[in-house]
Amino acid sequence: MKIRLATEADRDAIWEIFHAVVATGDTYAIDPNISRKKALQYWCGKKTDTYIAESGRRIVGTYILRPNQSGGGSHVANAGFMVSPGARGQGIGRAMGEHCLSEARRLGFRALQFNFVVSTNESAVRLWQQLGFKIVGTLPGAFRHPEKGYVNVHVMYCSLLS
Amino acid sequence: MKIRLATEADRDAIWEIFHAVVATGDTYAIDPNISRKKALQYWCGKKTDTYIAESGRRIVGTYILRPNQSGGGSHVANAGFMVSPGARGQGIGRAMGEHCLSEARRLGFRALQFNFVVSTNESAVRLWQQLGFKIVGTLPGAFRHPEKGYVNVHVMYCSLLS
DSSP, X not given: OEEEEOOGGGHHHHHHHHHHHHHTOSSOSSOTTOOHHHHHHHHSOTTOEEEEEEETTEEEEXXXXXXXXXXXXXXXXXXXXXXXXXXXXXXXXXXXXXXXXHXXXXXXXXXXXXXXXXXXXXXXXXXXXXXXXXXXXXXXXXXXXXXXXXXXXXXXXXXXXX | OEEEEOOGGGHHHHHHHHHHHHHTOSSOSSOTTOOHHHHHHHHSOTTXXXXXXXXXXXXXXXXXEEEXXXXXXXXXXXXXXXXXXXXXXXXXXXXXXXXXXXXXXXXXXXXXXXXXXXXXXXXXXXXXXXXXXXXXXXXXXXXXXXXXXXXXXXXXXXXXXX
C-alpha cells in the first residue's frame, strides 16, 4: 500500500469513498445527502492537504490534514480519515493515521486534534488511543446516531512535541 | 440595551467591532489581518444567525448562533460573541449570552458548545460558567497568545434540556 498526496485525477475515487462513508450517517457529522461538489470542497479545499491510500491501482482510503483553527490556533492540526467500506479491517486506517502523524510533524504542527470522534465508533477511538491520542473531553449526546439515538462524542488530542 | 437580528445596514458596525476584537489576537483564533470580506463571510454567512446589541443608536456588541456541526451533529449549537472594546464592563457580553441561550432553546437546539475558549480570557470563562456552561475538555497549548505564549484552550458545553 502506498500513501500519497491526491491529484485532480483522484477526485472520482475520493467522492466514491466519501459518499459511501457519510451515507450511513453513523460516524461523521456530515449530511448523508451532501452533493459531490460540496463534499469535494470540504475534503479537497484550500488550506487542506488531501492524501489517498492506494493498494495496487485501487484507491482504498483518503485522509485530510489542515490547521484546526486560524491565527493563534494554526499550530494545531486537524485530520479526517475515510476507508472504503470494501477495504476495512486491513490496517488502512492505522497506516493513514501513522502517515498523518508523521506529515503533521514534518509540517511543523505542535499537536493533532480530532474535534468529533463519535463514541460508538469504538474501533476508531481505540486506534487513535493506540497511536497516542488522549480523550481530552466528551460532549454529552452531541451526535444523533441513526440507530442508537443521541450518543457521546470525544474530542481527542495528540501532542507532537517529543 | 436592545438585542436583535442584524441587517445589511449593520455590516459596517459589525466589521468595526470584529476588526477591533481580532486585531489584538489574544482571544480569537482568527488571523488579526483578516479582510472585511472574509470576516463578514464568517460572521454573517449562510446558516448563521447574526445578532447585534445596541445601546441607544450605537451598536456595542454582536454575536452569532449556528449549528456547530452538520448531519447528526446539527442539534448542538455554536456561538461567538464580540463586544466593542469601548463598551466593555457594562454587562453586554452577559446580556448577549443570556439572549443567545434563549434563542438556541427557541430554535430547538439541545446544547450550546464553544469549541475554543482561550483559558487566559478569564472573564469569558467565568461568565460562561455563571451562565451554566461546563468545561468539558482542555486543549493543552492550543492557542498562541501574543504575550503569554502557548496557553490552554477550553471546550465548553451547556445542555439546553431542562
